[in-house]
């Protein structure tokens with residue numbers, strides 16, 4: 001009997017698969033040598049421990065509760081995807097434990113396959129991206145997750161105005177979803193099978209903006225591409241052009257843009273003839289255009305031309321009921337992308353996320369969820385997985401101050417902390433908060449930091 005036992009143990013220890021056996025509570029009762037070796041642990045160390053303490057992202061303790069076998073499930077361990085089978089052990093109608101096997105014991109073989117898959121994924125992403133870009137807008141109203149009344153009203157407004165050629169000016173703080181709305185408007189319009197072309201007026205150097213927008217003729221300037229180049233307006237012909245960060249457009253370009261909108265024709269740099277174009281304009285900005293008009297930084301006539309239907313997207317702090325559905329949406333998205341499995345968020349974390357004022361709006365929330373998923377050590381997002389600046393947020397003392405004052409105080413503090421964390425690199429600090437560089441400069445100026 002002892003001899004047979006010994007044979008069996010040797011066979012299992014040397015088995016191609018990694019094997020783990022747990023009891024009905026999820027405590028490890030057996031783990032074969034190859035699995036222990038991979039985890040860098042000794043058998044004596046792991047036996048008697050709860051499986052969640054030993055195996056990252058395990059579901060063995062769940063299988064003993066549900067009694068449901070899980071076959072060929074992708075399991076992410078130590079930076080690699082493995083294939084796991086989890087089978088409950090039944091006795092007298094009760095689950096008394098479970099056996100788990102993980103395939104790809106040969107780590108070299110696995111590493112080869114894993115890197116092969118990892119190299120294929122970005123290629124696939126590139127093709128998908130190209131396909132999406134080619135087919136125009138990427139998002140529809142269904143991608144805009146919300147339950148709040150304000151957002152539902154905005155979605156209704158989109159449905160009413162999408163199928164017209166009215167120019168739309170989308171306003172809202174950075175990260176509130178202006179671009180998502182621009183895509184959705186195009187998708188719902190009769191131009192949806194035509195191009196949707198975006199240009200970010202805030203990031204293109206001033207001297208290149210004109211040729212980016214209107215294109216250039218052969219030999220228009222030194223360094224120009226032979227044969228000339230089509231501008232964004234021409235590329236968008238028949239469809240929609242999305243002028244993002246229009247508030248950052250230099251004044252002399254605003255004049256040219258206005259003329260194009262009025263005449264419906266463009267003149268590429270270096271051209272002698274104009275070209276007729278038919279595009280619908282959607283513009284977006286987070287800048288205070290009315291104030292900029294007073295300061296003569298934005299042209300009033302252009303403002304009237306693009307602001308036919310004003311469209312204000314509320315900040316996330318003005319619609320806190322959207323926070324929870326957005327958290328679940330991003331958790332789902334990040335888990336699918338990373339192969340990690342997150343089942344829950346502890347109540348204290350949820351409380352912090354609900355109370356945070358989200359100066360970077362939804363982009364900040366998305367970044368926080370992404371970081372938390374990667375930092376979560378098990379299947380639950382606990383306090384330790386949250387970025388530090390959120391963990392240290394305290395309870396606000398209102399002291400008779402108005403909400404505006406409190407929000408400004410908090411915003412100033414967050415900007416200061418972020419700048420310190422990034423050694424006063426404004427660009428990095430802005431990126432980490434999910435705001436644009438120009439928004440960061442504005443806030444630094446506003447708060448005298």
Ligand SMILES: Nc1ncnc2c1ncn2[C@@H]1O[C@H](COP(=O)(O)OP(=O)(O)OP(=O)(O)O)[C@@H](O)[C@H]1O
Nearest residue numbers: 143144145173174175176177178179180286362363
């Ligand atoms: N309601 C929403 N549901 C799901 N995702 C959202 C929602 N709103 C915004 N997002 C996501 O948040 C990020 C920021 O959104 P978007 O780029 O549309 O914001 P924006 O207002 O255009 O920002 P910026 O002014 O900085 O360009 C994107 O990843 C977007 O997919």
